[in-house]
Amino acid sequence: MDCSKWDEIGLLFASGELDRSQATEFTKHLASCQSCSSELSQYTVEKKQFFTQDILCEETPGHLDARILSLCSRPMVPTGIGILFSVSWVKRAALSALIFALGVSAGAYFAFAFYQAKTSAAYAANSAKSIAVPQTAPSAVASNASMVDAAKLAIDTSKQTVKQGKKVLPPADASSRGIITVDLKKE
Amino acid sequence: MDSLLDDYVLFDNWMKGDIAGFSALYERYKNRVFGFLVRMTGEREIAEDLLQDTFLAAMRNAQQFDRERNFLSWIFGIAHKRTIDYFRHVKVENEHLLDTDRSLGKAPDLPDTGLSNKQLNAVINEAVNTLEPMQREVFLLRELGDVPFKDIAQIMNCPINTALGRMRLALKNIRKELKKRGIHGLQ
Numbered sequence: 001m002d003c004s005k006w007d008e009i010g011l012l013f014a015s016g017e018l019d020r021s022q023a024t025e026f027t028k029h030l031a032s033c034q035s036c037s038s039e040l041s042q043y044t045v046e047k048k049q050f051f052t053q054d055i056l057c058e059e060t061p062g063h064l065d066a067r068i069l070s071l072c073s074r075p076m077v078p079t080g081i082g083i084l085f086s087v088s089w090v091k092r093a094a095l096s097a098l099i100f101a102l103g104v105s106a107g108a109y110f111a112f113a114f115y116q117a118k119t120s121a122a123y124a125a126n127s128a129k130s131i132a133v134p135q136t137a138p139s140a141v142a143s144n145a146s147m148v149d150a151a152k153l154a155i156d157t158s159k160q161t162v163k164q165g166k167k168v169l170p171p172a173d174a175s176s177r178g179i180i181t182v183d184l185k186k187e
Numbered sequence: 188m189d190s191l192l193d194d195y196v197l198f199d200n201w202m203k204g205d206i207a208g209f210s211a212l213y214e215r216y217k218n219r220v221f222g223f224l225v226r227m228t229g230e231r232e233i234a235e236d237l238l239q240d241t242f243l244a245a246m247r248n249a250q251q252f253d254r255e256r257n258f259l260s261w262i263f264g265i266a267h268k269r270t271i272d273y274f275r276h277v278k279v280e281n282e283h284l285l286d287t288d289r290s291l292g293k294a295p296d297l298p299d300t301g302l303s304n305k306q307l308n309a310v311i312n313e314a315v316n317t318l319e320p321m322q323r324e325v326f327l328l329r330e331l332g333d334v335p336f337k338d339i340a341q342i343m344n345c346p347i348n349t350a351l352g353r354m355r356l357a358l359k360n361i362r363k364e365l366k367k368r369g370i371h372g373l374q
Contacts, residue, residue, distance in 0.1 A: 011351055017335050043358065050365070051330040055308045056315075057218040058225045064235050069213065071239070072246050073206045 003035040010036055014043055194258040202249060213242060216259055220266050223327045226315060227270045237273060241266045256338055263332040264342045267324070307370075314364035322357035325350055 005026070012018050013026045030037045194215075200208030220241060224234035244265050252261055315323060321343075328334040328342065336354070340347040 007351070007355065011354055012336060015329065015335060017337065042362075046358070046362075047330070050307070050311050050361075053219065053331075055311050056222050056226075056327070056331045058222040058231075058234075060217045060221045060238065061235070064238065065213075065217065068217075068239050068242050069210055072209055072213070072242060 003033050003039075005029055005033065006036045006039045010039055011043075014040060195254070198249075198252065198258060209246070212258065216262060217242075219259070219331050220262060223263065223266055223331050224270065226312070226327055227320075227324065228273065229316075233273065237266070237269045240269045244269065259332050260334045260338040260342075263328055263334050264338070267328070267342050310365065310368050310370060311361075314361045314368075317364050318357050318360055322353045322360065325353040326357040326361070329354060 009018060009022065009026055013023060018026060026036075030040065194212065197208040197211045201212065202208075217238065221234060221238050224237045224241075225231055228234050228237065241262065245262055248265075252258070256264075315326065318326060324343065325339055328339045329336070334342070336347055336350050340350045343350060
């Protein structure tokens, strides 16, 4: 009759994987359990007689050994994360510093870009407000604009009169707009 | 234990660029890993390619070697992954022609080893080849690779009790096959 102890820990005992207290406990059990001691004896004999390296191993062919040893005798080129572990601590420190510096630069760049974007947005908002101001006093803006127009007209006319030697004829509404004209003949 | 310490020393030498460290580890374990691959694939030529892949992968990923595990467990873990990759590839290529399980169960093309216990060797190999692939793998990892059950569970991505159950079934089936051929473990 099979014993459940063998199923649970018999093979672990045989392979030496039990801790000291478990092994001692199982050794005591073996003394009283015929099934487990018989299983252990059979397995031990089989290991010695049948499951040996001579029987289970396979001899590798010489050409294969030569090929593998030749391939593996090349200098090791680590890949992936192995690269980080393959360099000396000095190089590793330098690499870490470089990565840190790159990280800080990238952070600063993004922070500056963000600040710039924020400032531009604030400026745009302020500009929009200042353009909206004249709308609150449209009459003042209109009068300023018409005064400028009148002044331009007066200057143009004066230039033409000087060229032609004629008296300046001030625009009808120039005086009313406070534009000073000069009579060239009197001068 | 000395062997394990030696493995770490050889491994460290290898990491320092001493190729003799790698050669020594290769010479020490090549036949065990090759035996595993031959029995798992059933083809010597394929096993040769997989052995080469296994050691090259070990060389490439040497920095990831976990010192909590022994070197042999690690190398058998890589061999296991290579075998899985191979069967995945075969399955994709011959999806309609080949069943992975059937190919795993194929009798290996074993060479004439010329050993004195040649007949016993053949019988044991036949018995091992009748095992289901999962049982065979646990059996070979344990008996050929001396891989602890906790590492077998990790390699095969299964609970330790599943690995133990597969091992018990493997032993039971091998005994049955040996009995059929008139060989008994206990003499």
